[in-house]
Amino acid sequence: MSAIQTYVRKTAPHGRETERVGPFLATYSPGTAHPMLNYAIPDDGAKPAAAEIDALTAAYRRRDLLPRLEYFTDVAPDLEKLLVEAGYALERRVPLMTCGPAERIDRPVPAGIRLRAPESGEDFRRLRSAQNTAFGEPAEIGAEEVEKLQAGSGVRHLLAEDVATGAVVGGGLALEVVDGTTEVAGIAVLEPYRGRGIAAALTARLTREVHEAGAHTAFLTPGDLGIGNVYARVGYRPAGECVHLSLG
Numbered sequence: 001m002s003a004i005q006t007y008v009r010k011t012a013p014h015g016r017e018t019e020r021v022g023p024f025l026a027t028y029s030p031g032t033a034h035p036m037l038n039y040a041i042p043d044d045g046a047k048p049a050a051a052e053i054d055a056l057t058a059a060y061r062r063r064d065l066l067p068r069l070e071y072f073t074d075v076a077p078d079l080e081k082l083l084v085e086a087g088y089a090l091e092r093r094v095p096l097m098t099c100g101p102a103e104r105i106d107r108p109v110p111a112g113i114r115l116r117a118p119e120s121g122e123d124f125r126r127l128r129s130a131q132n133t134a135f136g137e138p139a140e141i142g143a144e145e146v147e148k149l150q151a152g153s154g155v156r157h158l159l160a161e162d163v164a165t166g167a168v169v170g171g172g173l174a175l176e177v178v179d180g181t182t183e184v185a186g187i188a189v190l191e192p193y194r195g196r197g198i199a200a201a202l203t204a205r206l207t208r209e210v211h212e213a214g215a216h217t218a219f220l221t222p223g224d225l226g227i228g229n230v231y232a233r234v235g236y237r238p239a240g241e242c243v244h245l246s247l248g
Contacts, residue, residue, distance in 0.1 A: 022052030
């Protein structure tokens, strides 16, 4: 678990500003106040004093951002109680699932669907638009975001395409492999295409690619039980939990 938290600590700062505040690494994403892109990560075994928690809160308040943390509970088991005592509230608990090469289960691509890497700016735009729509977020994608997606070093993107219409119906990504660890994320399929095995095929393909690239551990954090069951069919198994806490 410590290795996975270390991975997040190393990769989360990419494209963000960072600041050390006591036993926390605070990350800030320029140009957006989205809470999922602005959060702090504790050191392993963090037991901050009240003043250190206050300093973290103040760092986010100064930037008009929601004071927020995301971390794996096993690496800092005493922290949640301290944060709650300081006024932070639990947003949610998210299961952590992992998969090694020996556990991976390949899944076939459903008939009428093609999986491929995006090849152009338009591909990236359509991929992210489909992901946003599937997650209930605005579908409009600006040129600046497309440029960031194309420039993402070490990130593997995969889109699912309807062969008959050419429409992008889903996608996902795997972040860079660092010290044999990587995260699979953003698995999304448009509602009319769900239940056909597309999400499982996307996850299996990305997981196989990162294992072949040298990853011994791929991990993900399913947003709900349904997608967690999909990941289980690909070989992912529960390994812990991630907590999200914030101070409104």
